[in-house]
Amino acid sequence: MASTTDDKPAPEPEKVAPPPEAAAPPMECAPRDHSVVADVVLRLLLFACSVVAVVVMVTSKQTEVVGRLPVAPFSPVFKPAKFNHSPAFIYFVAALSVAGLYSLITTVVSFLALLKPGYSTKLIPHFVIFDVLVLGIVASATGTAGGVAYIGLKGNSHVMWNKVCNVYDKFCQHIAASVGVSLVASIVLVLLVFLSVYSLSKKIPK
């Protein structure tokens, strides 16, 4: 660089050297596009997780024999277990439905940003804000459903809450699968925030 201080016109051809530097921005652009692609893929995954969690939770109904009538026909007494018997599971379904709807909308928006390069810069801060809000909702719903499901699995002898999973085995399998999938949804939301922050911090001049 010190040689450029010479007063000869020779440095002019050296000024032509920048083409490799000018070629650099496309190289910088490529990973940015990759990150938008990853964003779309993660949002689709979040949508899939939300839908699966809601469907598995809602279809968890199981009817079992819990005893027999004490009088003549001694016919068996059936009792169903449904997700809407617990407010925790209702909250879970509501929260994951919100996450599913949100992921659907943001997938479309993120896909449109993929078609218009440069548009994502304005979009990312908004995405982070809403992603973090939805993460809070999904994480708390996962915790709520998981906490109640754990009591159903193990019971709590201190307050005489008996376990129910020994009777309603399929119901509990549905609940466990649904909570597991929503945990994956939480992790996907965390990854989405990481990706957005990575894209933002790359755009800050050093």
Added chain:
Amino acid sequence: MASTTDDKPAPEPEKVAPPPEAAAPPMECAPRDHSVVADVVLRLLLFACSVVAVVVMVTSKQTEVVGRLPVAPFSPVFKPAKFNHSPAFIYFVAALSVAGLYSLITTVVSFLALLKPGYSTKLIPHFVIFDVLVLGIVASATGTAGGVAYIGLKGNSHVMWNKVCNVYDKFCQHIAASVGVSLVASIVLVLLVFLSVYSLSKKIPK
């Protein structure tokens, strides 16, 4: 700027004009410092919330008479309610302790960033990543404890889980206060992420 192409020494004083432009960065710097101050204050608030939530939860022990001996002295039977009778509340204490320790460390780091202006640019992306992780932990712990506390408050007639808050009133008040404070901690974490993203997006050239 076109006048600077003149070959007289007069343009030299014009070069002195930039000071207003050079003065602009401190004007840009001022809100950045404000956001770092807000960051430190929010982290202190997060620390206070975490400590209060843990202390209120841990000190929730209450012993009540739950019956009397069926034989001669008919002495009352005492039974304590403690937070560690429920795995959900143990998880809650663990999660809020982690959040408290994290907020203490990041308050110190953020305060040091306040003393060294310009250092925060490198720091913010890391802060966002860890804030989001801690938010996930605190939100899920709040959900877990809240879900179990709700069963204690209302019971669940479908699975014959009886309510306990009619007996252990002070215990339940402690749990409710603790869950409420941890909800505030979750909101503070969301605000911290918002603040960081705002600071990051301000540093991106238009």
